Amino acid sequence: MLRIITSRHSSNTFTERKGKHVKELLRCYRTAVISTSEPKMAVASVPLSGSRGPTLGFEDYSLYSALSEDELIGLAIEHSLADAHSSVTITAPTKKPAVQNESAWSRPTKSNPTFTRTTPVYPHNAPMPVSSPAIKPTQPCGKATEPQQSTPSDEATRSYSFVTEKGQRCVAWRRYDGSMYIMPESEEPLDPIVEAIQKGAAETLIKLSRMGKSLVQPNKLGWTPLHEAAFYGQEKCIRVILQAHPEAIDRRTPRQQTPLLLATAAEHVGCVQHLLERGANPNFTNKDGETPLYKACEQENLEIVVLLLKHGAQVNKPCGQGWTALHEAVCHNKVEICEALVQAGARVSTPNMYGITPIFIAAQSGRDKTLLFLIKKGADINSQANDGATPLYEASKNGHDEIVELLLSHNADVNKAAKSGYLPLHIAAQRGNEGIVSLLIPVTSRARIRRSGISPLHLAAEHNEDDILELLIEAGYNVNATLSPDRSKMYEDRRSTALYFAVINNNIEATAMLLEAGANPNLDTFNPLLLAIRQGCIQMVTLLVEHGADVNAYIPNHPTTFPATVMFCMRYLSMLKYLMDNGCDAMACLQCQCGSKPHPPIKTTQNRNNLDDRTDESPKVPVQFCEMISAPINSRWAGPIIDVLLDYVGNVQLCSRLIEHLDSYKDWAIIKEKSALPRPLMHMCRLRIREQVGTERLKHLNNLPIPERLNNYP
Structure with missing residues (x-):
């Protein structure tokens, strides 16, 4: 199940992205040098093509999870234009970017700094800012330096602007089918109406209207002057346009954006208020199903939220993935916005398409304020997502000690398992969250652990969490607990004990702890001693033999006439x-x-x-x-x-x-x-003594009541 908490848009970054541009983006990740001006944003530096460097794994893709689809395409375009010996540096602008589609509106906030935008996507007719990224290769880059002379279709979206080595300004366009092409940026002068709107010159707008210029005619990208005015926050221009054409108030762009949604996403409070007062519908959605109320919660703007609610915004209307405005407000840990939504009738336990409720989000992302608020408002503290995970399970998984403690104090069910069979204690042991394990051990049912078919000892040993292993042993967990047959069959070697996991990891400390606690080294089908011998670790072999490992172990499915x-x-x-x-x-x-x-x-x-x-x-x-x-x-x-x-x-x-x-x-x-x-007779005597005394007693030969000379034989 795909579960995203920090931003609903993140689900479109890697797991659901289709199209040819994905391969180009992944190639760009391995060959670009990313830098950012945000102090809380992680930085990844990777050598460009032509030099050998590390390859980013799946866990490293989280560095780019905050980027919109347009931004990622921008990275790919930059790389395609760069020379093999040139370096590319992309720097995040500190100003709030101006964008034309919803997915680019995520921006850093105090409660969630991961909404960092590293590449702005500018409106179709906005001038290129001085601080915007520009690429000037040191050598010609083949076809990339010769822009294609093509005309953007109605289904194309402007993704990125850049400058070639010859100083020519170009634009990268992306069609909705995922294909991309490059064309020179139009050198035509800016439309007078758009220019007047950008400058906020309402008088000029009136003069142009009287001269016959249309105030409702959309441009080739489907944006009307009212969209421009709402986007740039020009309230006076909005008044002029609506006075002449009140019917244009709910016109939509090809992305189904209304002027109200654009003004809300840009946090232009005055424009939002005027549009609502003139009758703008607050419940129209964009292509992703997002309403202006959802956008206001995403931008953490309480003033706009209150305005929208006063003018009839539907508080429980879900977006395309089932998220409501309350989901988004909880994600940002904004209690004031949550209070306003609940007072307006927001349901506190509405699940999205993955079965995730607002309280689940609060627990998963460590939002203690909104979590406590939702609990007081009667949210189901034991709600389960589609994969069976509970808020307590997710808090334990992500290491939120305070959230776990808060949930336990309100009687959260610690024995409710996910579909995987894991309890919160299992996932906490697997992730190495020692504090959470300490909280869960006293309240978790041992019988429920046995029914799950796997002990937290197995998970701690498998993931080399020695501190957790020691904690569980001290709590009295059975070191000889075995995996259930169904779980054991998941492994080719049919392993069953925690000791086996410790030995196969070559973890001597964990092995010693388990053996000292009474672990039997001969319970597994494939004896752990064979693993230690195969790894050539004499220290591990000695440790196992000293604790009774069978030195004559055999392999059941590989019969031999001699010990394996x-x-x-x-x-x-x-x-x-x-x-x-x-x-x-x-x-x-x-x-x-x-x-x-x-x-x-x-x-x-x-x-x-x-x-x-x-x-x-x-x-x-x-x-x-x-x-x-x-x-x-x-x-x-x-x-x-x-x-x-x-x-x-x-x-x-x-x-x-x-x-x-x-x-x-x-x-x-x-x-x-x-x-x-x-x-020789001495050799035969030696063998006879070993046979009579036994190898176990030979380990303590000095304590046996036999003549001193016999000690030299065995």
Whole structure:
């Protein structure tokens, strides 16, 4: 489910964007240097094409989530015009941008600084400001420097203005199908009516009207003079136009913008008041379904909100995605606007198309003031979105400690799970929110945790949240809790314990905590000891063996005639010796079904030393040690490996294949002689003592009541 809180427009940035220009934008992200004058805005600097630099991941796209679609296209256009050796710098203007479509009206506020605009989109006939970005490549840029001589269609939108290396002013146009083209900026003089409106010269406007100039004729982009006057906040010009043409008050642009909506979005209070008094409809929407009331809440302008409500604005009218004005006011944490909306009849628990209610937004984005206001007004504190998430779940997910504490103090249900089965405690443990975990542990049902099929210990171990893991262990959570079969099947290796997650992450600290707390290292289908051996971490191997890990572990779906632990440590002789010292079965490695008889050809279709190459169908005949050591990756170590194994067995006859390996290298002849001759009496005594005492008791040999000389044998 797509859920956006900081701005409803953000849902159109990456997840829902279609069209050919997306690929160009993604390419631009990897090759542009972005800088901004906003102090609270994150900055990303990436080398341009021609140099190797880091690639932005999905989490980095949040840097651009506040940009409108037009702005993103602007970035792509700039890059397409830039030379491979030139640098591009885009600086956010400090003035409020003048724009012609709704999606560009998001701007930074005190409550939400993420509404930062980094590229202005100017009206179709506005002069280019001095501070606007300009591109002057040092070398010609091919076709990009030769503007296309084409005429914008009625369905085209002006997206960006720029200057070529020759000083020519150009405009990038975007059609509604997503395609783009570039044309020179018109050098025709500004329309006299528009020029008069921009200057606020009402007398000049009257003279032009008397000279026969139309005050209602739309231009080629569908904007009438009344739209221009409302956009620029020229109240006197609005009076002149409406006095001559009152029927034009609710005319719309191709984006379905009325003069009232434009004036509201630009926060021209006087213009809004006059338009309403002259009968402008406050409930007409633009193409996104946004009303002037919604825009006023988005701009956090209480005065305009009150004006619109007094003139009949529908307070519960949703936009295209189901957001109401109250959703937007809560998003900006404006209690005064929320109060005005609720007094006008706003419903406090209206869900949008994703099932998100205003209280959900307040909890998710950490808006404590509006959250408390909504609770007092009777909002459903346990409302669930379409994915089953509750306000408490989202607050726990995003690390809002104060919000969690506030929700708990008003009896929020901590045991209501999302559709994923996760409780708020699960998501808090996964995200590493220690303070929230401490708040949720005492009030979360252990039985409900068990029914979910996963313990918060699993999530803490999986995401290397050691502090959370320690907190849960101290709270008494079962360190041997296993995943439910359904959740275990989600993993190819059928893992089930928190210890497995810690070992596979090579997290020694977490592994030690779990083992000290009583974790059983032998519960998983694929023994964690095998993981540690495969990773070559002797410290992890020692830790597991000391806490009872089975040194003779096997792999159920990969049968062998010898312990699988040997299979994974053939290249780590010191580790192999350590396993043998702790009771690994060496005799099983040197026993062969063929013996001194000729062996069948070795199958080379599968690398049996690589667990990733195994198939779901287990081989009918278990793999023998001589077959495993004959693999090319292991055969170079055959002599030393056999030499180590011989130290832990008595008289034994090597099979013909192992003899062949020893004969293949002259320095291994002594190993062959070692296996052929009767073993020394001291060696046989050593093996007998190990057999009688046992490997577990050998770890505490100094405490056994046996003669001192025997201590030297094992």
